[in-house]
Amino acid sequence: MDNWIKSMIVLCTYFILFFSFGSLITCRKDRGGKSVGLTVLIGFFLYHIIFQIITIPLMFALQPLSRLTLLWTVLALGIVLFSVWKNHKVWGRIFRDLWRNVCGKTVYERLWRLAAVAIVLANVLAVSLIYSSYWDATYYVGSVSYSVYHNTINTINPLLGAAFETFDLKHCLATYHMNDAVFCQLFSLHPLIETKTVMVIVVTILLNLIYSCFADFFFPGNPRAKALFLGFGFLINLCTFSDYTSSAFVLLRTYEGKAIAGAVVAPFLFYWFIRLFRSAGKIEWEGLFIVSWGAVAVSSSAMFLVPAALGIFAVVQWVRTRHFRVVLCSMACMVPAGVVLACYLLNRLGLLYIYTSR
Amino acid sequence: MNIQVSEWGWEFVAECFRRFQGEGVFYLFFAAALLYMVFLTWRRQGQWEKGALGYFLLLALTVYNPLLITKIVDVLDMDDEYYRFIWLLPFTVLISWLAVSLEEKIKHRWGRAVLIVCMAALLAFPGKSILARGLTMAENLYKVPDELIEISELIHEDSEDAEPRAAMDFDLIVLMGQYDPSIQLALAYSDISYMESQADTDYKDRFPPNMLSQMHIYQVLYREKEIEGAEFQGALSYLDTDYVVVKKTYPNMPYLYSQGLTWMAETDTYVILKLEGASG
Incomplete structure (x- = not known):
């Protein structure tokens, strides 16, 4: 199959997955206004949290990548089907609202919404062609x-092309790139196309969804302001x-978890x-908890950024509310990043290392 | 972009901002956005602005406070990672918010248009941006040079081995593992980074056989030296290296041909040489 068509199928698969996962949070009864953009964003991070939970034990148990691919395909499919069963009625309403919004009340509104779509498309086109x-x-x-290539999970040092002696704990706990590997295996897609074209488009769309959420927050119901x-x-x-x-x-480096940490996670934390x-x-x-955990599943840089931002x-x-509950909730949000940071520091001090062979 | 606390002291944070976030107009707009927040809070119109101002103030007092952070960075040895904390400042979001908020305040259509054009121009044309430096279009969906794909195909066509081993120019090494991990690299990225730091003289006594062979190849391909023939040929043979890929501009080509390497194929920039008697 042509690589372009395959890439588009993978791209659509990602957004169906993110929307289905996110709906499990945003489509519940008492969760206020439902937005497709916010659902996809929350879904992206929730998806990576669950993927991380599945991947880390398999990785340390030195299981082959194909086993992870099989397990994840079954699980993700199960979650999508559950979400369809649970949320299909709400989805009907959400998409009707979305369509009404896109159509707008006047030609003027329609034109500005069209302009917003054109800007996002220009952004996607720019990053996917650069x-x-x-x-x-490397x-x-x-x-x-x-x-x-080796059907392994994070055991090969790409800078050497040979096996690591012990796992690189700074990077391997952020399992984002192993999700790329799973999709490459599942769709027989070349890793360079997955990372440098498909995920680049995914991240650019997520980035624009965040800007869109900010615009809705700052200038509600104003399509010109959003564009x-x-x-x-x-x-x-x-x-x-x-x-x-x-x-x-x-x-320029959209394929890295760091790009997501800087351009998606940091503004999304600020949004919450x-x-x-x-x-x-x-x-x-x-939302804050899911972003805080999902961030460390996506990029190891988040283990520094998330606790700093949450602490402040x-x-x-x-100080503003005098509610101690705020501190407790923020500390709960810090736990995943704290665990990853602790593993990294222990590894750096030579107190924790995990061998890549039995 | 190495900035060390030990070198910069209290100026470490300022230097990180200068090098990693840039200069001028972005700071001005960000400061203007903060002032606008102060104005809205003072007019009691802000809903979230007061909290956001507190957040930025506390960031300034902690994460960006040179008196405090230089000590923490020094203890945790985080000099190379510190610049990522700058990402906590939402420059893009707040500058966009400022621009659109001001635009919304202007009643006259032409006035709005002038404001938008002026702000866009101020952001777009200071002359130092990545955009101004020029961007290159990708040659293919893989986003690697077409030549890399050609070299990989040529080697696989020639070799009977499913995992042929080759010594290559650095520009190819950086990309080959990403595109075609079945090609084994006699010298990988980490090997070259290490060997760059080694002197030409005393390595023979210090290196084990595998590294010694790699260093011999490194001396010839990267430092463009003519070492003893037996050493170079022995290194290629020890590392089972059948192919050598160098730029056409490589100056010691006659030396390579004298070491049992023969021309196999070439692309626009590179020549692929093959060791005589190799399995291909």
Whole structure:
């Protein structure tokens, strides 16, 4: 099958999965207004949390990648079917609302919504056509290529092309790239196409969904403001100055977990913070918890960023509200990142290492 | 982009911001967004702005406070990772918010258009951005040079071995493992990084046979030296290396031909040489 067609099928599969997973959280009765964008974003992180829970034990048990692929396919399919059974009525309403929104009340609204879609498409087109080569792709994309080729989970050092003696605990607990490997195996897709084209498009769409959520928060029911907000977001990311800004990562090194940590996780955390500054409902805390955990499943950089951001938010919100519950909830959100950080530090101190052979 | 606390001291944080976030206009717009937040809070119009201001203030007092953070970074040895904390400042979101909020305040249509164009121009044309440096279009869906794919195909066509071993130019090594992990690299990325730091002189006494062979190949291909024929041929043979891929501009080509390597194929930039008597 042509690689383009296969890529589009994989792309659609991802969004069906994210939407189905996210619906398990956002489509419950007492979770307020339902938005497709927010559901997909929450679904992305929930998907990676469950994937991490399944992958880590298999990885340390030195199981082959094909076993993970089989297990994950069955489980993900099960979750999708459960979500369809549980949420199909709500989905009907959500998509009717979405269609009504897209159509708009006036031609003016329709034009601005069309402009917003055009901006997102331009962004997707730009990142999927740009050529960029950074040395660290040798590691990140290489780990997918070698895992698929050797049918292993994170046991080959891509910088050497040979087996690690012990697991690289700094990177392997973030299982995002093994999800790439699973999809490569499942769809017989080349790792470079999966990481540098399919996931690049996925991440760019997620980024724009976040901007869209911000626009809805700042300027509710204003399609012109949303289109302008998306346009400025795209422009600012394009005009970044240094190769190390989150904008540069999301534009040029979108295949790395770091790009998601900088351009998706950090703003999404801020999104939940400002929602919590306004009103603290269940969905806000659930959203924050899922992003905080999902972040460390996606990128090892999140193990530093998430606790720092959450710690500061907790202090500010406690001072504002004087509710100790805020501190407890924030600490609960920090637990996954704390566990990963502890493993990394113990590994660095030489107190924790796991061999890649029996 | 190595910035060390030991070298920069209290200026470490400022230097990280300068190098990793850039200069000028983005900070100005971000500061303007913060001022606008202060204004809204003062006018009691802000819902979330007060909390966000507290969040940025506390970030400034902790994560971006040089007196505190330089000590933590130094103890945890996080000099290379620190720049990622800059990502906690939502530059893109707040600058976009500022631009659209101001635009919404203007009643006249032309006034709105002028404001949008001016802000976009200020963001887009300072002349140093990645965009201004020029972006290259990918040659294929794999986002690697077409030549890399060609080299991989040529080697596989020639070799009877499913996992042929080759010594290559560094530009190819960076990408080959990603595109075709079935090609075994005589010198991998980490090997080259290590050997770059080694002197030419005393390695023969220090290195075990495997590394010694790699170093011999490194000396010839990367430092462009002519070492004793037996050493180079012995290294290729020890590492089961059947193919050598170098740029056409490689200066010591006659030396390579004198070492039992023969021309096998070439692309626009590279020559593929094969060891005589290899299994291919």
